[in-house]
Amino acid sequence: MRRAINVGFALAVAIGGAASAEPIVYSIHGDADGELDGRAFSGAQFRLELRSDTVHTVTAIENGVTVYRNDQGHAILFLTRGAQTTVAHIAPNQIFVRYDPTNGVVGFGTHGIGPFYPVSLDWCGLPMGCGAIETGTPEITIVGALAQLKVAPRDSVFYPAAVEALATELRGRALLGGFLDACVSYDVINLRCPSIPGTPIKTDQGDLYFQKQTLFGKGVFTATVGRVGW
Secondary structure: OOOOOOOOOOOOOOOOOOOOOOEEEEEEEEEEEEEEOOEEEEEEEEEEEEEEEHHHOEEEEEOOEEEEEEOOOEEEEEEEEOOEEEEEEEOOOOEEEEEEOOOOEEEEEEOOOEEEEEEEEEOOOOOOOOOOOOOOOHHHOHHHHHHHHHHOHHHHHHOHHHHHHOOOOOOOOEEEEEEEEOOOOOEOOOOEOOOOOOOOEEEOOEEEEEEOOOOOOEEEEEEEEOOOOO
């Protein structure tokens, strides 16, 4: 019998589908390494947001599975280093949000760099290397539970919160937890993020790069419907 999700970390709130166009804010909270305007940061707290509208959410087939995407809106980074928080407005048409419940991956991608960078959450801690559920204990995170339910629907009795989360499709409220990935090309042999990508993310505070901090660092993805702080 599979054990229930770690309630203290991977708790999902009830999801409300959006029947009509509504403002929506997607965000990921976590800690990461990286660089902003030529200044490196390590273990910095961040919140990356995309402020958009549910009308822009689309359904697509990628690598044989259904994913949900929204690539319209205004992206903002809140980066806290010590007592200082920097607010960086990201240039248009770079960041998009992507949700793949089959493989248990949710987060932000960048046009021209990749669908998992600058930050995403997954169930296994290995960026772009999780694949479909086969072994291990994916149910310890909510995105892992979603992936598990795709291959074993009868396990829904163990994951009532995840069953609700399956309905989000980036059109309603969501709260998902997983392992944080902030690396464009992870070295799975030596378990490290060797370098920053060649192309920066452009912001009004200078060029932005992200790097993975630790293999099993955790993060939280949220989607909030309505005009929050706009």
